[in-house]
Each structure stands twice: as structure tokens, then as C-alpha cells.
Amino acid sequence: MHPLLDGTRLVAFDLDGTLVDSVPDLAAAVAPALDDLGLPPPGEVRVRDWVGNGSRVLMERALADALGGAPEPARLEAAHARFLVRYGEAPCARTRLYPGVSEALEPLARSGRRLVLVTNKPEAFIAPILRAVGIDHYFALCLGGDSLPRRKPDPLPLLHAAERFDVAPSRCLMVGDSRHDVAAGKAAGFRTLAVPYGYNHGEPVAASRPDAIVESLAELV
Template structure:
């Protein structure tokens, strides 16, 4: 086991950009939603830099790009609804597990550690994706961006998970790919571990100063 896991009893994983590459399906839904609204689609490369703060912020960024200015609240609401509809039709066509993710989940679960999922993705999409990639059985708890009043980078989802399983924050680890994951983990009193291959708005995740970085999640086990 990775030395950062010493005394760790609960491991919280981010989803998008950490366990799965979901951008191809997210981008397809963003593009389709904007086309529905007679706006130019941004394409996958731009969407890759926009994900990580939940679907509403994703669509706010896409609309601002298409319109050349921040969208009105009503326009954002309409675009977000179109995105949810489009993404709900096909949330896991091209989404894939990253290499090493399954090995890490299986190894950690077999070690007796509690695994939870803490993502900013709307809760309704979590289980279909976990089922599609075959890891739904790995998690004792799954929290989406709309599961609680606040989401990452707020520490609430992490402190909620620690309280739920009666594990001290000092014995919990947050694993993610972005500054929001690391900020939430630090604020919750968790140890933090980052992967460098995910979605961090074009910035190196090392700048967030996680306790450790691994090139592959397989290095955890």
C-alpha cells in the first residue's frame, strides 16, 4: 500500500477526471444542448477545461463562450435543462475507467477500507455511470453535487461522509484530480492525494500542494 494510506480507514474518490474520463460524453451533451438553442457548439477540447464544478457551471462557461458574454439567469436555466436532458439520454457511451482505477478500488476494498464517492456531478447520473463501467459495488456511499446543500470545494460532503461512518478526518483520504478536490480535502482535515491526468482547468494539480501525487491509481495498492 502507498505510505499515505497508513492508518487511513476511509478513502473518498472524485469521479470525473479521477476514476473515469467522462469528457467525451459531457462534451457531446454540451454540444447538443447548444445546437438545440441555435448556438455554436464548443467541442470536446474546450469542455475538457471547463468540467469539475458541476453541470450548471459547465453550461455557464459554455454559454459565455458561445455568446461572448455572461448569460442571463433565464438563459442559463434553459441551457442547463437542455444539457441535463441530453446527457441523461447517453451518460456513458464513451466514458471509460482510467487505467489503474479498478485495481485501486479492488485493492482498497479488499484491505477493509471504506470507499465513498464524492463528485460534483448531479446525483442522478452517478449510478448509471458506475454500473456501465462496473464499479457500482465498490462504494458504501455516493454523493453528488446536489446531494447536500454545499459541494466541493466546500468540505461538507467529506465531513458528512466521515461522520456517516464514524471515522476521524485524520484517518480519511481524499483522492482527486483538481484544486477543488484538494481544497475540500484540506478543509475537511483529510489527507489529500492527486492524479495529474484529469481535469484541472489547464493548471497543474501540484500547485494545490496535495500530500502526494500518483501517476496511476494503481500505485495506491
């Protein structure tokens, strides 16, 4: 197994951009939410750079792009509400696992390590997506962006997971695709590992200085 796993007892994974490519479904929900307000769709390419801070921030970025400036709070709330409805109708129609994910999760689970999911996506969408892509049975705990008072890059969700399973942070690993994952992991005292293929606002994740980078999660095992 990868050297970063030596001595670990818990591995926390991000979801969007790390385990699954969910942008096609996110973009498909953003488009009608904007259309309801008479605004044009941004397309998948732009949405890919806006993912990672939760659904409200996603819609705030989409509105700011369409309007050319910060949206009024009432307009943002209306757009976010429409997005949640649209996304809830089909959260995993075109969402797919990245190559190497199943190859990593199966042996990690067999190794006896606790696997947890820590995402900024609203909690309600987590279970349907994990079931749809066939990896729901691997995770002992799933935390969304609204599960706790604070979300990544705050370390609270990671510290909560470590405490839940009585594992010292130094024996935990955070695996993600963005600067927020790396920052949360470092702040929590976790080891950090990043993948370069996900969503990091157009920036190379190496700039966040994770402890290691792998091209595929299959390299973990």
C-alpha cells in the first residue's frame, strides 16, 4: 500500500472530483435554475471550476457569472432553492466513478481501516449517489456540508470523524482533489493526499502542498 497509509486506521474521502465526476448532473441542474430567472446556462466547463464549496456557493458563482456581479440575497436564495429541486430530481443520472476508485476502496475496506466520506455537498444527496455508483457499503460515516455547523476547509468534520471512531488525527488520512480538502486535513492534523483530476477552481492542487499526489486512487493500494 501507499507509504502514507502506514499506521493509518481511518481514511476520509472527498466525494465530488475525488470519487465521482458529478459535474454533468450539477450543470444540468444549474441550467434550469438560472433559466427560471431568465438567465443563460453556463455550461459544464464553467461549472467544473465552481464546485467544491457546497451548493449555495455554486449557485452564487453561477449567478455572479451570469449577472456580471454579486447577486442580491433574495435572488440567490431563489436560485439555490430551484437548484436543489432540480438536482434532487436526478442527482446521479450522469455521475460516474473515476477510474481506480473501486480498485482502491475494496482492499482498503478489507484492510480493516475505517472509511468515511466528508463532502461539502448537502447530506441529502450523498446516499442516492453512493448507491447509484455502487460504493455505499464501504463507508462507516458520511458527512455533508450541512451535517455539522462548519464544513471544509474547516477541520471540524474531519475531527468529528476521528473522534467518532476514537482514532488519533495523526493516524488518519484525508484524500481529496482541492485546496479545501488539503487545508482541512492539515488543520485537523491528518495526513493529506490529493488527486489532480478533480475540481480545484482551475488551480493545480499541488500548489496546496499535500503530503502526496496520486494520478489514480488505485495507486493507494
